[in-house]
Amino acid sequence: MxxxxxxxxxxxxxxxxxxxxxxxxxxxxxxxxxxxxxxxRDLPPFNRATVDGIAVSYVAIVNGLNTFRIKATQAAGQEPVSIDEPDECIEIMTGAALHASVDTMIRYEDIIIADGVATININDIKRGQNIHLKGKDKLNGDVIAKSGRxxxxxxxxxxxxxxxxxxxxxRVPKIVVISSGDELVDAADIPSEYELRRSNNYTIKAILKTQGIDADMMHMPDDKAIIDIKLLGCLQTYDVILLTGGISMGKYDYIPQALEDAGVTKLFHKVAQRPGKPFWFGRHANGKFVFAFPGNPVSVFMCMYRYFLPWLNQSLGLPKELPVYARLSNDFTFTVPLQFFLQVKLNFTNDGILMATPIEGNGSGDFANLADADAFIELTAEQSNFKAGEVFHVWKF
Amino acid sequence: MxxxxxxxxxxxxxxxxxxxxxxxxxxxxxxxxxxxxxxxRDLPPFNRATVDGIAVSYVAIVNGLNTFRIKATQAAGQEPVSIDEPDECIEIMTGAALHASVDTMIRYEDIIIADGVATININDIKRGQNIHLKGKDKLNGDVIAKSGRxxxxxxxxxxxxxxxxxxxxxRVPKIVVISSGDELVDAADIPSEYELRRSNNYTIKAILKTQGIDADMMHMPDDKAIIDIKLLGCLQTYDVILLTGGISMGKYDYIPQALEDAGVTKLFHKVAQRPGKPFWFGRHANGKFVFAFPGNPVSVFMCMYRYFLPWLNQSLGLPKELPVYARLSNDFTFTVPLQFFLQVKLNFTNDGILMATPIEGNGSGDFANLADADAFIELTAEQSNFKAGEVFHVWKF
The missing domain is CATH 3.90.105.10 (Molybdopterin biosynthesis moea protein, domain 2)
Structure with missing residues (x-):
């Protein structure tokens, strides 16, 4: 372990x-x-009007002019129109490209237009105002979005x-999700009194779908010969196999052995955590991976967010995600020397602190509460008594 | 305003x-x-083994027994097997249903099996241990996920x-995204020196796609007659029209008039905010809505997250989202009496506080920085100097 x-x-x-x-x-x-x-191109690719109004030469303003003859009207997308005299202006619309002969824009709100003449009725005018200058955001050839994001x-x-x-x-890896266990029937079937409907496979497929991945699905009975054949097929077809169930100490837990028989080298089996202790991880010589999760639904959920998605995201070249820290809202005790992943609901206090409130559960078998939780808070194995206000890493889902 | x-x-x-x-x-x-x-059914639907091992009657343990004859082996999904004598046990696998004659499970790790007899090598055994009791999580007929979530x-x-x-x-509303402006060419086209490629329509469509909505797209030239016809068509076909551009004071900003001509009642035009001041919102007598955003890309982004998505989510019956609060990392000054939506990058300190670091931008026209931002922080219009450590509402995207 x-x-x-x-x-x-x-x-x-x-x-x-x-x-x-x-x-x-x-x-x-x-x-x-x-x-x-x-x-x-430069961004913006031209000196761009950011308001509707008139474009003038700032020199004329400095020289005391405040009435301008409207030489032309220029819409966005049209070729820039020049002024020929300092007392001329161009009536110009947001988004239009300014001609080099004009360098300052006055908004419609700040002028009066009568008989083809615009009179400015404000005093404080700055050179270049209301213009988004060519190349101010980015220059031609600049990187605007970096590889790996x-x-x-x-x-x-x-x-x-x-x-x-x-x-x-x-490219995302090709993934198959395999459920196992003879006690499991399909979601559409009526289970006997001693059976359950499969749900872990749907959990994993849904989590992958939120990451934009369409995974295939498969079920394996507790039959070593069938498991052997199916595993060999999957190791040919898929980059990653996500398995649930069949990895504990049970007599019909054939999967660890079947995986080794199929040439998958165990990299670890069992992690000092609750839920998810029997978690098995291995790699085939051909580079294919197997993440074999325990059969209980909360374990599956936790292992996907705590282990699989970070592996996936880093495999896709994303930088390691910045950790999210939250403060525990209540005292909590967990005396078993395992890292404990507690289901919590998150909220922000109005002073910007993220609080994690435990959701009452009945241990790792209880997944009915998972729908109400937002995250797992990771409580360290070395500690037993966790105090309200202490800060821990949370894994949001 | x-x-x-x-x-x-x-x-x-x-x-x-x-x-x-x-x-x-x-x-x-x-x-x-x-x-x-x-x-x-009850959850779990039966007394369910949570480990692999043997099932015994606790009475036998109390009576001092620690060796048990293995009467049978029971896999998960099989009909429960009873013991007939107190010194019998059933070898039983995780997930199996326990017979009423057994009530306590001992893990393989805590027993030794030889010649069909299991000997327990631990002392501290509790009645009902390693069993997930029928109905402990939920009872038959309980609600496990509530409507409206x-x-x-x-x-x-x-x-x-x-x-x-x-x-x-x-059901989600049927939405069309309409861009407008004669200066805009398609993303696949080469713009002239005075033109730009359309992007706002793709921004909106992508934001909607992250919400699971496939919206249609359309472009309108700055031509009142064409705008009139297209708007009438869209008001028949769609529940919601999301428009960008053409709503300022420009001579070719026909849209507010065209909307009113088409029977859309203006509910407001212009909001005291930067970016996004010219934002127009209206409702047709037939119940269709028009959100008309200004043409600059940052405005569109902000208005979608600040106004449209909350309306959408509440229309779908979701509870109002809990606000996210973050602390400003640096002093920031904005003296214009408008609510200012500043682009920020978010991160958690290791004591659980969400920090918002402003991204340097060139005002609302600069969308090249948006790719680096995580959120807008909403700085109140009544304040001009915002101090490091002050807490404000953030709108994540």
Missing amino acids: IAVQEAENIILSQVTNYGEELLPFEQALGKVLAEDIITD MINAAVVSLAASVGKTSLSVK | IAVQEAENIILSQVTNYGEELLPFEQALGKVLAEDIITD MINAAVVSLAASVGKTSLSVK
């Missing part, structure tokens, strides 16, 4: 690059960017603005 | 129920549950466990 930190270290030492693929930029939302997005709505928007209609993104 | 709080109040007074639909439970992930999920992976899992293979969920 190894400590949680050691399990994490072993898993993160196995981070794997699954390569890149090209996607239409809109479909790249939620993926990890595998190239820098670079501007193809998550593509969110802002990145999609930036890609559109520079005409990057396809993006290189990190 | 109205205050931010007033704009929020007006928008939230227009929360609208778009009804329900039935979905296969796996497809319901990310939707809002529109029915209670109820257990169809988000369906996350835990809820999908619970639905599977009680055999709810289809779920009633809240």
Whole structure:
């Protein structure tokens, strides 16, 4: 049995690059960017009016002029119009490109227009006001989104603005989720008095879906011969196998042996934690990974957020996520020398402190409360009495 | 011009129920549950072994027995096997249902088995240990997930466990995203020196996609006749129109007039905020809504998170989200009497405090920094000097 930190270290030492693929930029939302997005022009690409009004030359203002003949009207998207005389102005709309002969904009709110003449009715005018200068945000060739980051709505928007209609993104591993156990029937079936419906496979598939991954699903009976065949097939087809159940000390817990028979080397089995103690992790010589979680639903949930998703995100090249810390709202006691993952509900106090309130549960078998929880708070194995106000790492889901 | 709080109040007074639909439970992930999920059996449905080992009658332990003849082996999913004599035990696997004749489980780790006899090698044994009692988590008919909540992976899992293979969920409104402005070309096109590529429509579509909504997209030129026709069509087809651009004071900003001509009543126009001051919101007599955002990308982003998503979530019946508060990391000054939405990066200190660090930007026109930000921090209009350590509401994206 190894400590949680050691399990994490072993898993993160196995981070794997699954390569890149090209996607239409809109479909790249939620993926990890595998190239820098670079501007193809200055941003903004021209001196851009940020208000509707008139554009003048600041020199004229300095020389005391406050009435200007409107030479032309220029809409956004039109070729810039010049003034020929200092007492001329261009009536110009937000988003339009200013001609080099004008350098200052006065808003409609600050002028009166009559008979083709605009009269300014404010005094405090600054050179260059209400203009977003060419290249002020970024210069042509600047990186606006770096390789290795998550593509969110802002990145999609930036890609559109520079005409990057396809993006290189990190490829996600091909994953199969396998449930096991003869006591489990399908969600659509009626279980006998001694059976349960499968749910762990749906849990994992749903968690993966929130990460933009469509995983396949499979069920294995407690039959070593069938398990052997199915595992060999999956080790051919998939990059990662996520298993639930069948890894404890039971007589029909064939999976650890079947995995070793299939050539998967055990990297660890059993972690000093509750829930999730029987967690098994291994790697095949062909580079495929097996995360075998215990069969209880809370263990599965915890192991996915505590171990699998950090491995996945680092395999996709994302930087290690900044830890989230919260303060425990109540005293809590857990005397077993295991790292304890307590289900909590999170909220912010109005002075910016994240509070974690334990949700009453009946131990690792109780997953009915999981729907009400926001996170696990990780309580260290070395400690038994956890005091209200103490701060611990939380794993949000 | 109205205050931010007033704009929020007006928008939230227009929360609208778009009804329900039935979905296969796996497809319901990310939707809002529109029915209670109820257990169809006790949870657990039987006295369930939580370890692998032997099941005995506690009375025998009290009477001093510590060796037990193994009467049978019972796998999970099998019909429970009884003991007939007090010195018998059943070898039983995790997940199996216990017969009424046994009430206590001893782990394999705590026994030695030889010649069909198990000898217990621990002393401290409690009645009922290592058994998850029938009905301990929930009783038959209990609600395990309440109507009106988000369906996350835990809820999908619970639905599977009680055999709810289809779920009633809240229907999302049908949405079209319309960009406008003659200076805008498609992301795939090469703009002239005075044009830009469209991006706001992609921003909005991507934000909606993160909420599980597939919106349609459309572009309108600065031509009142075309705008009139397109708006009338959209008001027939969609529940909500999200518009960007064309709502300022410019000569070609036809949209507010076109909306009123199409029968959309203005509920407000202009909010005392930066960015996003020209924001326009209205409602047609037929119940359709128009959120018309200014054309600059940061405004669009802010208005979506500050106004539209809260309206959407409350329309779907979700409870008002608990506010997120963060502490400003640096002094910041903003003297204009507008509510200021500052782009920030968030991180937790290791004592559980959420810190918001401003990202340097060039005002509302600068969206290149948005990709680096995590949230807007909302700085009140009544204040000009914001001190490091002061706490404000943040809007995460």
